[in-house]
Amino acid sequence: MDVIERYLADLDGALIGPKRLKADMLAEAHEGAQDRRVDRCCSAADRVSSS
Numbered sequence: 001m002d003v004i005e006r007y008l009a010d011l012d013g014a015l016i017g018p019k020r021l022k023a024d025m026l027a028e029a030h031e032g033a034q035d036r037r038v039d040r041c042c043s044a045a046d047r048v049s050s051s
Contacts, residue, residue, distance in 0.1 A: 004033045 015022045
């Protein structure tokens with residue numbers, strides 16, 4: 001289980017409410033985390049290639 005999966009599992013356990021709303025919130029959190037992961041990878045690659 002990677003960091004994002006652990007975070008989402010913890011978030012799922014902490015959220016209360018209707019299943020559909022929780023699923024929507026978890027999907028948004030997952031997309032945001034993936035976007036940040038890609039941004040971080042791209043930024044690191046840009047720093048390496050510009051050296």
